[in-house]
Amino acid sequence: xxxxxxxxxxxxxxKMGKVKLDVLKGVDFQIHKGEFVAIVGASGCGKSTLLHIFxxxxxxxxxxxxxxxxRLNSFRWSKLDRFRNKTVGFVFQFYHLLDELSVLENVMVxxxxxxxxxxxxxxxxxxxxxxxxxLERFGLQDRLRHKPYELSGGERQRVAIARALINEPxxxxxDEPTGNLDSRTGNGILEALKELNAxxxxxxxxTHDERIAAQVTRIIRxxxxxxxxxxxxx
Numbered sequence: 205x206x207x208x209x210x211x212x213x214x215x216x217x218x219k220m221g222k223v224k225l226d227v228l229k230g231v232d233f234q235i236h237k238g239e240f241v242a243i244v245g246a247s248g249c250g251k252s253t254l255l256h257i258f259x260x261x262x263x264x265x266x267x268x269x270x271x272x273x274x275r276l277n278s279f280r281w282s283k284l285d286r287f288r289n290k291t292v293g294f295v296f297q298f299y300h301l302l303d304e305l306s307v308l309e310n311v312m313v314x315x316x317x318x319x320x321x322x323x324x325x326x327x328x329x330x331x332x333x334x335x336x337x338x339l340e341r342f343g344l345q346d347r348l349r350h351k352p353y354e355l356s357g358g359e360r361q362r363v364a365i366a367r368a369l370i371n372e373p374x375x376x377x378x379d380e381p382t383g384n385l386d387s388r389t390g391n392g393i394l395e396a397l398k399e400l401n402a403x404x405x406x407x408x409x410x411t412h413d414e415r416i417a418a419q420v421t422r423i424i425r426x427x428x429x430x431x432x433x434x435x436x437x438x
Contacts, residue, residue, distance in 0.1 A: 208375060208406055209235040209258060211431075213267035216253055227253055228264070229429025237374075240401040241408045242417035244434070245426035251410040252379050254426065258408060259292045259377045260284050271375075289318050293368030297380035299360045301352040301367075308348040311335040311367045318371055331370065338366035342396065358389035365396060369405075376400070378409040382416055394419060 214231040217224050227250035235241055243251045256262040258269060260276050269276045271291065279287060293314075301310050315331035316324050339345055342362040352360055361381060368376055378397065382390030394416055401407050401421070409420065417423050423434035 206237045207234050208237045208239075208272065209408075210270045211254075211258070211267070212270070214254065214257060214264045214269070215266035216250065216257065216262070216264050226429060228257075228426075230267070231426070231429070231431045233424055233431050233433070235375075235406065235408060237406055238401070238404055239406055239422055240398070240420040242420045242423045243408065243410045243426060244412070244414065244417045244423060247412070249426045250429065251426055254431075255377050255379050255408065255410050258375075259294060260288050261294075286318075289314060290371050291373050291375060293371070293373040293376045295361070295364050295368050295376065295378040295381050297383045299352065299364045299384075301360060301363060303351055303353050306349050306351060307339065307344060307355070307363050308332070308335055310352065310363055311338060311370055314367060315370050335366065335370055338369055339363070342366055356389075357385050358392055361385065361389075361393050362396065365393075365400075369400075374406060376405055376407045378407060380410055380412065382411065382413065390416070 211231055211233055214228050216228040217226045231254060243254060245251050253262065257264050263277070271287070276284070276287070302313070305313070312331050312335045315327060315334070319327050336348065339348060342365065344359060344362055344366070347355060347359060352363065355363065381397070382393050385393065397407055397409065398419065411417050424431050425434050
């Protein structure tokens with residue numbers, strides 16, 4: 205399998221007052237194209253921290269991440285910005301949608317950010333068509349002009365997934381995408397992610413729900429700052 209992303213000797217710590225908290229203590233593993241990987245572990249073990257490092261939202265204290273054999277720590281800030289915008293799609297537990305924008309506008313935000321204001325007038329018709337197609341796919345074609353606060357939690361998360369996909373990123377990072385939802389709604393979100401993966405989308409998902417994790421391609425468990433692969437169906 206082709207390696208899409210590789211983490212090597214990732215260390216990360218935080219200062220908590222006078223105390224230094226070592227969260228990641230040498231994490232190593234690879235993510236291959238087309239996989240659906242779940243990262244599991246106890247609360248505070250560093251799952252979200254690791255996901256943020258994968259998406260260049262945070263930097264490791266030591267070690268490095270490679271995307272298609274390119275080290276992220278070698279990127280200039282402008283290239284890192286492009287990486288975060290074009291290469292990675294982010295889905296968060298609490299959606300992070302902009303309430304002042306409509307559902308359609310929220311989905312188009314990453315596309316607008318990828319070109320800036322001058323190029324937006326040329327790109328907007330294509331981006332709007334793509335956003336509408338994604339929202340229709342997720343059953344939200346009747347919600348285009350609604351504001352996020354007018355939607356249910358499941359609907360907001362589907363909007364967030366559509367937004368993450370607007371620039372067609374090769375890697376989708378999902379941080380507890382079902383964690384703020386009831387079981388039935390969470391199952392619907394998981395099914396949507398599984399469908400995307402079946403079409404070739406590479407997904408890395410942080411979850412605390414072992415039942416959810418058991419339905420993906422591969423599970424990585426974080427414990428004591430290290431990563432260990434979990435064998436499925438055992």
